[in-house]
Amino acid sequence: MLPLLLLLSLVLNSCLKDKITHTYTLMSPVYKSKTEVYANIKSNAPQAIESPGKLFLYGNYIFLNDIEKGVHIIDNTNPANPVAKAFINIPGNLDIAVKGNTLYADLYTDLVVIDISNPLSARFEKYIPYVFTPRNYGNGFIADSTRVIVDWLTKDTTVDIQTYNNWNKRDMILMSGTAYNTPQTAGGGGGAPGIAGSMARFSIVNNYMYCVNHWQLRSFDISNALNPTPSASTSIGWEIETIYPFHNKLFIGSQSGMFIYDITNPATPVREGAFTHARACDPVITDGDYAYVTLHDGTPCQGFNNQLDVINVTNVASPSLLRTYTMTHPHGLSKAGNLLFVCDGRDGLKLYDATSPGNLVLKKHLSGIETYDAIAWNNNLIVVAKDGLYQYGYNNSFELIQKSKLSVDR
Amino acid sequence: MKKIITGVLFLIASCYLQAQKKVSFSSQNYIGIVTGESDTGPQVQTINGIRFNKWFTGVGAGIDWYYQRSVPLFLFAERGFKIGPTRNIYFSSGVGINFPWSKDVYSDWNWWSVAESSRGFYWNTGFGYKIPVGKNSDAVLLHIGYSNKRFSEKISSSFPCFNPPCPENTETYKYNLRTISFKLGYGF
Numbered sequence: 001m002l003p004l005l006l007l008l009s010l011v012l013n014s015c016l017k018d019k020i021t022h023t024y025t026l027m028s029p030v031y032k033s034k035t036e037v038y039a040n041i042k043s044n045a046p047q048a049i050e051s052p053g054k055l056f057l058y059g060n061y062i063f064l065n066d067i068e069k070g071v072h073i074i075d076n077t078n079p080a081n082p083v084a085k086a087f088i089n090i091p092g093n094l095d096i097a098v099k100g101n102t103l104y105a106d107l108y109t110d111l112v113v114i115d116i117s118n119p120l121s122a123r124f125e126k127y128i129p130y131v132f133t134p135r136n137y138g139n140g141f142i143a144d145s146t147r148v149i150v151d152w153l154t155k156d157t158t159v160d161i162q163t164y165n166n167w168n169k170r171d172m173i174l175m176s177g178t179a180y181n182t183p184q185t186a187g188g189g190g191g192a193p194g195i196a197g198s199m200a201r202f203s204i205v206n207n208y209m210y211c212v213n214h215w216q217l218r219s220f221d222i223s224n225a226l227n228p229t230p231s232a233s234t235s236i237g238w239e240i241e242t243i244y245p246f247h248n249k250l251f252i253g254s255q256s257g258m259f260i261y262d263i264t265n266p267a268t269p270v271r272e273g274a275f276t277h278a279r280a281c282d283p284v285i286t287d288g289d290y291a292y293v294t295l296h297d298g299t300p301c302q303g304f305n306n307q308l309d310v311i312n313v314t315n316v317a318s319p320s321l322l323r324t325y326t327m328t329h330p331h332g333l334s335k336a337g338n339l340l341f342v343c344d345g346r347d348g349l350k351l352y353d354a355t356s357p358g359n360l361v362l363k364k365h366l367s368g369i370e371t372y373d374a375i376a377w378n379n380n381l382i383v384v385a386k387d388g389l390y391q392y393g394y395n396n397s398f399e400l401i402q403k404s405k406l407s408v409d410r
Numbered sequence: 411m412k413k414i415i416t417g418v419l420f421l422i423a424s425c426y427l428q429a430q431k432k433v434s435f436s437s438q439n440y441i442g443i444v445t446g447e448s449d450t451g452p453q454v455q456t457i458n459g460i461r462f463n464k465w466f467t468g469v470g471a472g473i474d475w476y477y478q479r480s481v482p483l484f485l486f487a488e489r490g491f492k493i494g495p496t497r498n499i500y501f502s503s504g505v506g507i508n509f510p511w512s513k514d515v516y517s518d519w520n521w522w523s524v525a526e527s528s529r530g531f532y533w534n535t536g537f538g539y540k541i542p543v544g545k546n547s548d549a550v551l552l553h554i555g556y557s558n559k560r561f562s563e564k565i566s567s568s569f570p571c572f573n574p575p576c577p578e579n580t581e582t583y584k585y586n587l588r589t590i591s592f593k594l595g596y597g598f
Contacts, residue, residue: 015556015588016446016447016588016589016590017447017588018446018447018448018477018585018586018587018588019584019585019586020448020583020584020585020586020587021583021584022581022582022583023581023582023583023584024579024581024582025579025580025581161583
């Protein structure tokens with residue numbers, strides 16, 4: 001039987017050719033020289049929001065990161081009618097922080113310093129190289145370090161698997177710029193000269209800026225805001241993600257837990273306590289007595305929990321878990337008095353009564369939007385969502401009233 | 411494809427029109443092997459319909475393990491020829507739809523991807539030899555055939571990232587698989 005089949009296979013060889021095609025999107029980088037890129041870091045005409053990322057509230061302005069593209073400057077004098085005023089092109093940008101008239105942003109591995117004394121006429125001042133971790137794009141692609149990737153060209157490509165299934169001939173199917181191992185930068189927080197979301201990776205406290213990369217907490221003296229001076233580097237373990245300042249403490253979220261650093265001596269942060277938990281990604285905020293940490297899956301952290309942990313941090317040397325709440329896919333969060341806002345990813349925005357942190361009560365649930373991060377300030381809640389930037393009015397009666405939306409235009 | 415389906419329907423209709431003698435229910439049930447460029451695998455098939463004169467027509471279904479397990483569902487027609495007092499050969503063809511068995515193969519190992527398989531075209535043709543057993547029309551069937559099954563698979567990935575929204579990517583695989591088959595069956 002088998003010989004007969006083999007014979008037939010030979011005879012009918014041409015009729016037995018399988019045809020398997022693979023259609024995918026091929027991405028190739030567009031480079032510019034560093035000189036060109038730095039020359040273009042200025043206030044350009046406002047652009048449509050494509051992919052909203054980190055958020056920073058400063059005075060009447062919202063600074064909104066557009067992932068990998070730059071920063072939108074939005075005049076928020078009237079939250080019911082926010083007006084995009086300018087866009088600063090910063091390729092590879094994921095995080096921002098503001099102090100006084102100075103905007104700090106990451107440009108891939110570099111920290112760039114921008115004078116925004118007139119936000120509508122921002123000016124590049126300087127850059128500090130190699131502050132952040134280089135990207136890992138996957139598939140063996142290594143970016144040209146002498147130039148800067150400013151865009152990606154995409155091309156739909158179809159190949160025949162039979163004639164193409166050879167690794168030496170494979171094209172690069174890149175996972176785009178924000179995939180694995182993006183630069184680990186940080187943002188400012190409560191008590192700082194501006195307000196950052198809970199997923200920030202820069203933090204400014206008085207005259208110091210703190211940045212986290214994969215394994216380090218780096219501090220910069222910004223007494224002279226336009227000229228940050230490195231002051232200390234502290235190894236704090238691996239896979240550090242977010243930083244949230246509160247009074248003289250830094251609450252640092254990592255894939256393996258939450259670390260508390262004392263910055264009484266701001267130049268040299270000192271570790272005071274840690275709370276380890278399941279392996280997942282976790283933005284963290286605190287009100288001083290309790291820390292609120294969200295864990296979610298779908299990240300390089302390889303965690304599979306989706307939950308909100310409330311941690312008692314009254315004794316910072318020994319934080320303890322108060323209670324865990326099940327969530328759908330939580331990301332950023334914000335707290336105003338007893339109101340706790342949780343961005344639960346595709347499950348929308350949730351508002352809890354946090355009068356008793358051990359017994360959070362869901363008061364409002366806005367579904368139909370995919371939310372990532374939030375800032376609650378002065379009865380105005382700013383929410384970064386997949387489809388735009390939302391603003392809501394809130395009050396102690398747990399009412400949420402939408403004031404405006406700046407839509408994404410992809 | 412429309413021409414083939416129309417042709418098979420026409421064949422079935424003309425058979426009905428020609429069926430002036432007795433019409434009876436008939437069934438063929440096979441197990442076999444399918445082999446091609448990429449794989450060799452088993453198959454099972456059942457075809458049920460009506461027999462009249464030298465024609466047999468009906469609906470067939472089976473499971474085909476070649477490359478990726480799928481369920482072909484097809485309209486079928488067969489014409490028999492007498493080559494001796496007790497010896498018969500027959501030619502057969504079928505055309506229909508191939509349904510992939512699994513909807514999401516990738517998520518078994520790749521948790522950030524979701525795969526969705528879609529059905530495709532299916533046809534087969536071949537000839538066989540009948541060895542009568544018993545007094546009625548029962549027979550052992552030996553069949554050699556050629557078949558073509560198609561399906562596609564769309565894989566949507568949302569890559570893990572720290573900064574949502576995470577990058578998304580969509581890939582599509584289209585399969586056009588050609589095989590020969592050797593089947594052993596029993597018909598009545």
